Amino acid sequence: MTLFDLRNLPYAVFSRPDGVRRIGVRLGDAVLDLSAAESSELILAGGALCRSSLNVLMALGRPQWTAIRARIVELAPTLPAIPLTEVELHLPFDVADYTDFYSSEHHATNVGRILRPERPGLQPNWKHLPIGYHGRSATVVVSGTPVERPSGQLGPGVFGPTERLDVEAEVGFVVGVPGRRISTEDFADHVFGVVLVNDWSARDIQAFEYQPLGPFLAKSFATSVSPWVVPLEALTGAFVPPVAQDPVPAGYLTPPGNGLDLSLSVEWNGTEVSTPPFAQMYWTPAQQLAHLTVNGASVRTGDLYASGTVSGTTRGEAGSFLELTWNGTEPVKLDDGSTRGFLQDGDTVTIGATAPGTDGAPIGLGAVTGTVCR
Numbered sequence: 001m002t003l004f005d006l007r008n009l010p011y012a013v014f015s016r017p018d019g020v021r022r023i024g025v026r027l028g029d030a031v032l033d034l035s036a037a038e039s040s041e042l043i044l045a046g047g048a049l050c051r052s053s054l055n056v057l058m059a060l061g062r063p064q065w066t067a068i069r070a071r072i073v074e075l076a077p078t079l080p081a082i083p084l085t086e087v088e089l090h091l092p093f094d095v096a097d098y099t100d101f102y103s104s105e106h107h108a109t110n111v112g113r114i115l116r117p118e119r120p121g122l123q124p125n126w127k128h129l130p131i132g133y134h135g136r137s138a139t140v141v142v143s144g145t146p147v148e149r150p151s152g153q154l155g156p157g158v159f160g161p162t163e164r165l166d167v168e169a170e171v172g173f174v175v176g177v178p179g180r181r182i183s184t185e186d187f188a189d190h191v192f193g194v195v196l197v198n199d200w201s202a203r204d205i206q207a208f209e210y211q212p213l214g215p216f217l218a219k220s221f222a223t224s225v226s227p228w229v230v231p232l233e234a235l236t237g238a239f240v241p242p243v244a245q246d247p248v249p250a251g252y253l254t255p256p257g258n259g260l261d262l263s264l265s266v267e268w269n270g271t272e273v274s275t276p277p278f279a280q281m282y283w284t285p286a287q288q289l290a291h292l293t294v295n296g297a298s299v300r301t302g303d304l305y306a307s308g309t310v311s312g313t314t315r316g317e318a319g320s321f322l323e324l325t326w327n328g329t330e331p332v333k334l335d336d337g338s339t340r341g342f343l344q345d346g347d348t349v350t351i352g353a354t355a356p357g358t359d360g361a362p363i364g365l366g367a368v369t370g371t372v373c374r
């Protein structure tokens with residue numbers, strides 16, 4: 001058993017030295033070339049696998065996703081397998097809209113305490129609806145893309161490079177089938193799969209700009225996603241009952257749908273500094289999609305919505321360095337002996353995750369990594 005055996009089969013877009021982008025699935029430490037398989041008519045997907053992004057495949061819908069996956073499982077031993085060391089991985093889908101939620105009670109409470117110490121941590125609306133904001137799809141980048149330290153207004157009359165560059169460990173849900181007013185029960189008919197997300201955040205720019213309309217330039221400069229899109233079907237073993245919700249949510253947010261038992265890890269220059277537990281998220285991905293579309297707003301193929309920063313109850317489960325170091329006041333020590341409050345130039349952050357597979361043994365979601373440059 002590996003984290004990437006037949007129970008998993010995450011999709012990616014890869015190229016070899018000829019530069020041609022192709023669709024593949026990961027099996028062990030290799031990628032199976034699905035574009036080649038469809039060209040030779042081993043798999044019939046209406047040309048959806050002979051593309052340079054996953055969007056056409058993602059638009060096909062649940063019955064075809066299931067059929068194609070079953071066919072891949074059947075063919076896997078015979079398909080051409082290219083070692084991962086010989087391929088380059090690309091942004092796997094064309095990102096349509098990008099929305100970011102705020103659904104960890106622990107994260108929202110911590111950030112509230114840090115940014116708004118004069119008020120209760122949670123805002124009064126927080127347990128009534130999954131709060132979110134619309135982000136910038138143009139700057140969603142694939143894992144490994146360097147992240148340039150942004151400049152902005154750090155306070156009144158102060159412009160310069162951020163001094164409080166941070167990460168946010170999140171899980172992203174990728175929409176395949178378009179829709180409006182999507183009920184919580186129809187979640188799996190619309191969502192194709194899951195990626196890991198790092199919603200890089202400049203805390204000084206954010207603290208000055210966000211009132212009253214929310215994050216803007218503090219987060220729009222870069223959002224990194226993992227190259228592997230794990231299909232929802234690989235995650236059925238990770239479905240868990242959602243956390244208890246009080247007060248009872250509005251009708252369109254019920255039934256709540258499932259929580260997901262994903263175990264995240266955050267490495268800072270190779271030192272594991274945190275292990276955020278996704279199962280503790282308050283609002284479920286089904287509730288987030290229902291909320292996003294309840295007013296008649298549409299979602300399209302390629303829409304990405306992220307969970308919000310995943311933080312647990314303890315410091316070692318924080319999904320952001322803002323929380324981990326309590327706004328830089330309690331630095332963490334890395335394995336090389338150095339200490340950090342926020343990110344320095346040259347620092348690398350890698351967010352990984354595993355989930356129980358269909359038989360309970362873990363599968364991998366891969367990782368999203370990025371290095372800060374000037």
Ligand SMILES: O=C(O)/C=C/C(=O)CC(=O)CC(=O)O
Nearest residue numbers: 101102103111112168308309
């Ligand atoms: O509490 C605030 O003012 C803002 C917190 C965040 O940085 C919001 C965010 O990106 C949502 C999240 O990741 O949970």
Ligand SMILES: [Ca+2]
Nearest residue numbers: 100168199309
């Ligand atoms: Ca975020």
Ligand SMILES: [Mg+2]
Nearest residue numbers: 199219222223
């Ligand atoms: Mg971002």
